[in-house]
Amino acid sequence: MPRYCMDYGEYFEFDAQGAGEVVSVLRGRHMFGDDSEGAFMRRLAMEMCEWNGGDYCFHSCDALARSMIENGVLEEID
Numbered sequence: 001m002p003r004y005c006m007d008y009g010e011y012f013e014f015d016a017q018g019a020g021e022v023v024s025v026l027r028g029r030h031m032f033g034d035d036s037e038g039a040f041m042r043r044l045a046m047e048m049c050e051w052n053g054g055d056y057c058f059h060s061c062d063a064l065a066r067s068m069i070e071n072g073v074l075e076e077i078d
Contacts, residue, residue, distance in 0.1 A: 003078035019065035022074055048073060
């Protein structure tokens with residue numbers, strides 16, 4: 001199982017089947033995690049845009065994860 005690291009306000013590592021699972025991991029850690037998945041991903045993409053000025057696609061969990069990787073927020077480490 002791949003291991004990922006997330007560096008967004010704080011650094012943490014997690015194991016997941018694929019990068020797209022970062023959405024459920026973040027949803028469990030976020031104060032607005034009770035939003036619908038679509039609303040949560042939209043909010044998360046806006047927050048990350050403000051965080052580092054990158055562009056984030058959020059039409060799916062995998063697209064948002066790819067955007068996070070491209071912007072250096074998420075990385076597969078193992």
